[in-house]
Structure formats: C-alpha cells, structure tokens
Amino acid sequence: MPASVRSRASGNPAQGPRVRGDERVESLGAGRRLAGFARTLRDNGFRVGLAETGDALAVLTSPAAAHPATLMPALRALFCATHSDWERFDEIFDAFWCGEGMRQRQILGGHSQASTLSAKKLAEAHVPEEARGLLDRIERRTEGDADVESEGRGRREGASSAERLSATDLRHIVDPAEIAATHALAARLARSMRARLVRREQVRRRGRRLDLRRTIHRNVSHGGTLIELAWRRRKIKPLRLVVLLDASGSMNLYTAFFVRFVHGVVDAFREAEAFVFHTRLAHVSPSLRDRDVTRAVEKLALMAQGIGGGTRIGDSLATFNRWHARRVINSRTAIMIVSDGYDTGAPGQLAEEMRRLRRRCRKIVWLNPLIGWRDYSPQARGMQAALPYVDLFAPAHNLESLAALEPYLAKI
Amino acid sequence: MNLKREEIAEKLAAVGYVADHDIATALWLMDFLKRPLLLEGEAGVGKTEVGKALAAVHDTELIRLQCYEGLDQNAALYEWNYQRQLLAIKTREGVGENAETIEEHIFSEKYLLERPLLAAIRRNKPPVLLIDEVDRADEEFEAFLLELLSDFQVSIPELGTIKAVSIPRVVLTSNGTRELSDALRRRCLYHYVDFPEVDREAKIILTRTPGIETALALQIARMVAEVRKEDLRKMPGVAETLDWAATLAGLEIHDLRQEPETIYETMICLLKTHEDRSRLSREVSERLLSRVA
Numbered sequence: 001m002p003a004s005v006r007s008r009a010s011g012n013p014a015q016g017p018r019v020r021g022d023e024r025v026e027s028l029g030a031g032r033r034l035a036g037f038a039r040t041l042r043d044n045g046f047r048v049g050l051a052e053t054g055d056a057l058a059v060l061t062s063p064a065a066a067h068p069a070t071l072m073p074a075l076r077a078l079f080c081a082t083h084s085d086w087e088r089f090d091e092i093f094d095a096f097w098c099g100e101g102m103r104q105r106q107i108l109g110g111h112s113q114a115s116t117l118s119a120k121k122l123a124e125a126h127v128p129e130e131a132r133g134l135l136d137r138i139e140r141r142t143e144g145d146a147d148v149e150s151e152g153r154g155r156r157e158g159a160s161s162a163e164r165l166s167a168t169d170l171r172h173i174v175d176p177a178e179i180a181a182t183h184a185l186a187a188r189l190a191r192s193m194r195a196r197l198v199r200r201e202q203v204r205r206r207g208r209r210l211d212l213r214r215t216i217h218r219n220v221s222h223g224g225t226l227i228e229l230a231w232r233r234r235k236i237k238p239l240r241l242v243v244l245l246d247a248s249g250s251m252n253l254y255t256a257f258f259v260r261f262v263h264g265v266v267d268a269f270r271e272a273e274a275f276v277f278h279t280r281l282a283h284v285s286p287s288l289r290d291r292d293v294t295r296a297v298e299k300l301a302l303m304a305q306g307i308g309g310g311t312r313i314g315d316s317l318a319t320f321n322r323w324h325a326r327r328v329i330n331s332r333t334a335i336m337i338v339s340d341g342y343d344t345g346a347p348g349q350l351a352e353e354m355r356r357l358r359r360r361c362r363k364i365v366w367l368n369p370l371i372g373w374r375d376y377s378p379q380a381r382g383m384q385a386a387l388p389y390v391d392l393f394a395p396a397h398n399l400e401s402l403a404a405l406e407p408y409l410a411k412i
Numbered sequence: 413m414n415l416k417r418e419e420i421a422e423k424l425a426a427v428g429y430v431a432d433h434d435i436a437t438a439l440w441l442m443d444f445l446k447r448p449l450l451l452e453g454e455a456g457v458g459k460t461e462v463g464k465a466l467a468a469v470h471d472t473e474l475i476r477l478q479c480y481e482g483l484d485q486n487a488a489l490y491e492w493n494y495q496r497q498l499l500a501i502k503t504r505e506g507v508g509e510n511a512e513t514i515e516e517h518i519f520s521e522k523y524l525l526e527r528p529l530l531a532a533i534r535r536n537k538p539p540v541l542l543i544d545e546v547d548r549a550d551e552e553f554e555a556f557l558l559e560l561l562s563d564f565q566v567s568i569p570e571l572g573t574i575k576a577v578s579i580p581r582v583v584l585t586s587n588g589t590r591e592l593s594d595a596l597r598r599r600c601l602y603h604y605v606d607f608p609e610v611d612r613e614a615k616i617i618l619t620r621t622p623g624i625e626t627a628l629a630l631q632i633a634r635m636v637a638e639v640r641k642e643d644l645r646k647m648p649g650v651a652e653t654l655d656w657a658a659t660l661a662g663l664e665i666h667d668l669r670q671e672p673e674t675i676y677e678t679m680i681c682l683l684k685t686h687e688d689r690s691r692l693s694r695e696v697s698e699r700l701l702s703r704v705a
Contacts, residue, residue: 047598055445062444063416064437070417073434074441081597083452083588086604213486216494220501220518327588 030060037096038079044092046085052078068097240271240332242361244320246339248278248311254369254397258338259300261402263288273328276300277316283324311342313382314349321356334363338396340370343382350382354389363391365405371395415443420469429465430608430615438603439466448561448582450597453605456649459585462605463542466583473539475580477528479549485556489566491525519570533564533576541580547590558596608650610637616650617657624661631668632657634704639682642692642700648682656681672698 038053056078064070072093080086214230222228243262247255266272266288273285287299329335335357343350358364366386371394387393392408395401415423421436439462442449451459467474477488497518504514526534532541546554560566564576584600586592608616614633617624636653648656659678660668668675676697683689692700 047594049598052598055447058445059441064440064444070437073437076434077438077441077449077601077603078445080602080604081594081600082602083604086602213491213494216498217492220494220497327591330589 031057033097034060040092040096041079044088046079047081048079239269239334239362240273240328240330241265241269242328242333242335243272243274244281244316244335244337244339245274245276246278246311246313246337247276248339248342250311250340250342251338251369254338258396262338263296263300273324274300275316275320275324277311277313277320279312279315281316281319281324311339311382312345313339313341313343313386314345314347314353317350317353317357321353321360325357325360329360331362333361334365335361336365336367337390338367338369340368341366341380341383341386343380343385345382347381347385351385351389354386358389364389365392365394365408366390367394367396367402367405369395369397371397415440415469423469424465427465427468428619429461429468430612430619431465432606432608432612435462435603435605438601439469441601442581445601446579448584448600450592450600450602451583451585451605452588452602454607454647454649455587456647456651457605457607458650459605460542460544461650463540463544463583463585466581467540467542470538470540470581472537473535474542475528475532475535475539476542476544478544479546479553481548481550483549483553485553487527488529488553489527490530490568491527492519492570493523493525497523521571524568524571529560530566530574532580532582533566533578534574535578535580538578539580541582543582543584545587546584546596547586547588547592551593554593554596558593558599561599607637607640607647610634613637613650613653617654620654621657621661624657625666628660628666628668629657631704632660635668635700636682638700638704639679639692642696644683644688644691645685646683646688648684652682652684668701668704672701675701 034056035053038048038056041048056075059065059071059074059078064074072090075093076086076089080089211230215226215228218228218230219226243265245255245258245262251258262274262284266274266285273283274288276282276284284300288296354364368383392405394405394408396405417436417440420439421431424431424436424439438449441447451462453459463476464474500518500523501514504517528541532539543557546557549557561582564579565573567573584596607613610630610633613636614626614630617629617632618626621629632653636648636656640647656678659681660675663674663678665671665674676694679692679697680689683692
C-alpha cells in the first residue's frame with residue numbers, strides 16, 4: 001500500500017498551485033500529510049483504499065478545506081464505513097491534524113472534542129512517529145472496551161498477540177494429534193447438523209404455489225398458451241447458530257475442547273457467530289474465519305485466556321442483548337450457550353437477560369459439561385435462574401454427548 | 413449543477429428540514445465526489461427524511477425503493493408487461509404477422525414496466541434515488557446494487573443495454589439488522605444519524621406541529637431525551653415525538669407539569685411495547701417530569 005499512496009503524495013506539488021492562498025492546509029506537503037492520515041486510519045482498522053485517498057485529495061483542494069469545521073465532517077463522511085469508525089474518527093482526526101496544525105492548543109489528558117493529545121504525542125508530532133504513537137493510544141482504548149469496539153476488528157489484534165504468545169496452555173492440555181482429531185470430529189458433527197436442518201426444511205415446504213407471472217412470461221413464446229408451468233417455492237434458509245462460550249476459570253478443563261468445537265461450527269455453518277465470555281463478552285467469529293485451523297484456534301484460545309477469574313454470565317448476556325443481538329439474531333437463530341452456570345453476578349440479572357434472549361430467538365440450548373459428572377444436579381444459582389428459559393439442557397463433557405444432540409438440533 | 417455547502421444548508425432550512433450540523437457537508441460531498449451516501453442510525457431518527465429533504469433541495473423527483481427480504485430484480489429494476497404482450501401476440505397473430513416481427517414488437521420499450529432503479533437512471537433531470545433499509549434485502553441484491561451504482565447502466569437481455577440518461581443522487585439507509593458488505597460500504601460516503609439533541613428536536617417540533625408553544629416544544633424535547641436515557645426496548649424516534657407533541661397540543665396542554673396523569677396516559681405515543689410501558693411506570697414518568705420542568 002504505502003508505495004502507491006506515496007507516489008500519489010509525492011506527485012502532489014503539481015497539485016499545489018490549485019490550493020488558493022489563505023488555506024489552513026498548506027499546499028506543500030498536504031498530500032503527504034493526507035497519505036499519513038490515511039495510513040493512520042488504516043492502522044486503526046479503517047478500510048481506506050486508494051479511491052478514498054484520491055477523493056480526499058480532491059476535497060482538500062476544494063472550498064471545504066477552507067474551514068476545519070467543514071473539512072472534518074467531509075473527511076469523516078468519506079473515510080468512515082461503520083458506526084464504530086464514526087465514533088472513533090473525531091479523536092483520530094483531532095490527534096492527527098490538530099496535533100501538528102494547532103500546536104498552541106493543548107488540553108492535556110482531557111477527553112474533549114478539541115484535542116486529546118498528550119504532551120508526549122505533541123513532542124513527537126512528526127508524521128510517522130505520531131502515527132505510531134496514536135496507534136498505540138487508540139489500540140489501547142479499543143482493547144479497553146473490546147466488547148463494543150472490537151466487533152469485526154478483532155482479527156488484527158488477535159493475529160499480533162498470537163505471535164507474541166504462540167505457546168499457549170492449549171498445547172499442554174491436548175497433544176497435536178488429539179487436537180486434529182477433535183477438530184475433525186467437531187467439524188463433521190457441525191456439518192451434519194447443518195445438512196439435516198436444510199433437508200428438513202425442504203421436506204416441510206412441499207406445498208408449492210404457481211408463479212403466475214413467471215408462467216406467463218415463460219409461455220410468451222408459445223403464443224400465450226400455457227404449456228410450461230413455473231412454480232414458486234419458499235427459499236430454503238439454513239438455521240443460524242450463535243454460540244456463547246464460557247471461558248471462565250471454572251470451565252478451564254473444557255475450554256480447549258470447546259474452542260475446537262466452536263471453530264468447527266463456525267467453519268461449517270455459513271451463518272454462525274461465536275462469542276466468548278468470562279467477565280466480559282468478546283465477539284470472536286472474525287478470528288475464527290481463518291482457514292488455518294491451528295492459528296484460528298490459537299487466537300481464540302488467547303481470547304479465552306486473560307481470564308481465570310469469575311464469570312459474569314448475566315453481564316455478558318446483557319452486553320450481547322444490547323449490542324449484538326439485533327444484528328446476529330433472527331427468527332431462525334438457535335442460541336447455544338456452553339457454560340457450567342457458575343455465575344458471580346446477581347441471579348436476578350441472569351434470569352432477566354435470559355428472558356430477553358429467549359423472546360428473540362428460536363431455541364436456546366444450554367450445554368453444561370458438569371452434567372456428565374456423576375451425581376450432578378444443577379444447583380448453581382446461575383444455572384437455577386437460567387433453566388426456565390432453556391429449551392434443551394444437555395451434557396457436553398465429551399464428543400459422544402455432543403453427537404447425541406444431533407437429532408434434537410436437526411428438529412429445531 | 414452543484415450547489416455550495418452553504419446553499420445546501422440554507423435550502424435544507426427553507427424546505428423545513430432541521431438539519432444537524434454535518435449533514436449539509438455530507439450532502440455537498442455527495443455531489444462533489446459523485447458518490448452515494450449511506451445513512452445509518454437507530455430506527456426513527458429521520459434517515460428517510462434526509463432523502464426527501466435532498467429531493468426538495470434540488471427541486472427534483474424522489475424515487476424510492478423500499479427493500480425487503482426477497483426483493484428481486486423484477487420488483488426493483490424492470491418487468492415486462494405480460495398481459496399487454498399476450499394481447500399483442502393474439503391480435504397480431506390474427507392479422508397474420510410473422511413470429512419475428514411480433515417478437516420484435518412485444519419486446520420493445522412500449523411493453524417495459526419501469527421499476528424504481530430503472531426509472532432513476534432514465535430521468536432527464538437527475539432524481540434522488542432513496543434505497544430504504546438496504547440491510548433488509550438479500551446479499552445477492554446488494555451485489556447487484558453495487559454493480560448498478562458503479563456502472564449506472566442496466567442490461568436487459570431482450571432489449572440491450574440501457575445507459576443512464578442522468579446520474580441520480582443515491583441515498584441508502586440502513587438500520588443495521590444485517591451487516592452490509594464491505595464493498596458497498598466502501599463505495600458510499602457514510603453518515604451516522606443520531607437522535608437529535610434537545611434544541612434541534614424542539615426546533616423540529618416547532619416546524620412540524622403548527623400552533624405549538626415554544627416552551628412546550630422545549631419541554632417535550634427534554635422529556636423525550638430523558639425517556640431515551642431509560643433502558644428501553646424501542647427508543648422513541650422523532651416521529652413518535654411529533655405524534656406526542658401533536659397529541660399534547662390537541663389536548664391544549666401548555667405545560668407538562670399541568671396534568672401529570674394525562675401526560676402519563678399520552679405517553680403511549682412514545683412507548684410502543686408492553687415491556688417499555690411497564691418500565692416507565694407512573695412514578696418513573698413523574699420523576700422524569702420533575703427533572704424536565
């Protein structure tokens with residue numbers, strides 16, 4: 001990327017004369033600054049391509065550039081593509097442009113709209129370094145409230161952390177051959193689940209209607225005599241599956257196994273989403289879409305780490321209901337919660353969130369690894385609170401128990 | 413002809429659209445860069461209104477395509493008028509024309525039914541094409557839309573390629589029920605429409621509700637802002653605010669503190685689910701009212 005952008009930028013002096021006198025953006029180097037800005041945005045996960053940079057250059061030489069008050073919204077409309085971009089843009093814009101352009105306005109540590117640069121950043125306000133520094137700062141912020149922000153963007157963070165900590169606990173729990181075997185089994189199971197679901201839909205939708213318009217159209221060539229008939233059938237859509245995986249300390253022994261299972265599911269279902277929660281909730285499907293099994297699982301295992309502590313199922317479900325549910329849930333969605341039900345939050349909240357979730361989706365399946373234990377009964381408070389809203393409460397301590405679920409899931 | 417940003421802002425005000433600060437810039441940029449504008453935001457914040465206002469600003473036609481699941485090219489682009497075609501076949505056969513002439517005749521423009529997308533590229537004066545709730549359409553349709561938005565030409569197998577007479581101004585809206593493709597997002601300018609601030613909402617109430625008092629409009633706007641802060645399933649949108657304002661004006665209420673009971677009862681204009689209704693009990697609504705007044 002940089003080569004092409006820079007060539008555009010270095011070609012800029014030719015554009016220089018088009019910028020008229022009093023503009024705040026100096027003609028010389030404006031293009032280069034813009035390229036730097038585009039790079040900063042890209043580093044922060046914006047999808048900025050050459051077309052956008054080119055258009056931004058056009059904006060920069062237009063009357064809009066005369067006032068920062070209009071330049072900012074113009075560039076924002078151009079560079080942003082999602083709501084999370086939109087929310088972060090102001091800060092990045094201020095940090096990049098105002099950092100150098102209006103050095104006299106310093107507001108330290110503040111969170112105001114005007115400028116949020118720290119003294120250190122101002123000191124190194126030279127473009128590339130600044131871009132780096134900014135990246136650091138904003139990345140940290142993103143990690144802070146990853147629940148909301150990291151959606152769709154977890155990929156990059158995950159990749160870099162994977163390199164840093166490539167030897168994870170996972171390796172010690174399960175040996176590589178076993179890993180491969182488990183994944184293959186889980187993927188096969190997920191695939192067969194999906195296949196059944198689809199077939200079932202087809203059988204049920206046997207009642208077909210005549211598509212009059214299409215029939216007439218098709219028979220125009222016969223002079224309007226109806227010979228070929230066209231039928232209408234409801235489109236078959238596979239079930240959508242959302243997996244919420246508990247990765248708290250109490251689930252430690254099973255996390256590695258379920259990470260594999262979840263990856264198999266996301267791999268096989270076209271419409272599947274996966275979330276991992278402990279005290280917070282993280283959207284992990286983007287990292288799981290990696291075709292490289294080992295890498296994907298490592299990423300997820302890493303996200304599932306950082307944990308050990310308690311579980312706040314209620315909080316995590318609240319986050320899910322509030323931020324993700326509308327997008328990932330529709331009437332064909334089955335929710336699969338994998339957890340032991342040990343909740344350190346208030347049971348009342350868990351019950352309330354379960355109730356909300358239940359109303360939105362088709363079925364809730366709760367897999368509890370502890371059921372496999374002898375003499376287990378769901379005594380945990382959280383489990384008690386959640387049970388009334390669960391359609392299927394099943395053991396999941398090994399692959400056989402998961403395979404036993406298949407007939408039920410096929411019926412959903 | 414491109415308008416300046418300031419002109420757009422003035423005209424928006426003139427047509428009765430109370431614009432937020434940045435939307436004028438976004439609308440100007442649309443013309444400047446010739447890109448479509450994607451509007452996102454909660455339901456009821458007035459995304460569709462932007463399209464309507466834009467049409468009024470440029471004094472041009474608004475062509476609206478409402479998306480839904482299963483929307484296909486026949487409903488969005490063009491369709492042959494089958495009934496007329498059949499009739500034509502019968503009458504011409506009677507006269508004794510040969511099959512080829514008939515075919516050529518029945519697949520001519522005369523028998524083509526324009527649907528919104530085709531209509532939008534065949535106007536002499538560039539219209540505003542409002543593609544509403546694009547997230548409801550299927551992914552296949554989105555891909556097709558992308559193609560149309562980059563080429564502005566349509567190929568009809570029986571008729572050939574139809575090129576755009578004029579390039580329409582395209583506004584897309586999305587409620588975020590489905591993630592849109594990256595390609596579509598990148599093609600578009602982006603604007604996030606938020607709920608209006610209190611002042612702006614009060615202005616909207618004043619322009620849309622004839623004969624309402626300024627003080628009451630401001631109180632209503634403040635109250636709605638408070639209601640939105642509550643944890644609701646369905647946040648009241650601007651349309652709901654206007655309904656409520658009209659109701660209160662109709663009941664000749666001049667001050668929200670005047671009749672708390674009536675206020676509570678009329679809040680069905682704002683709260684559309686049983687859950688929200690029970691969440692905002694009498695006590696809660698009175699607490700909010702005391703904060704507003």
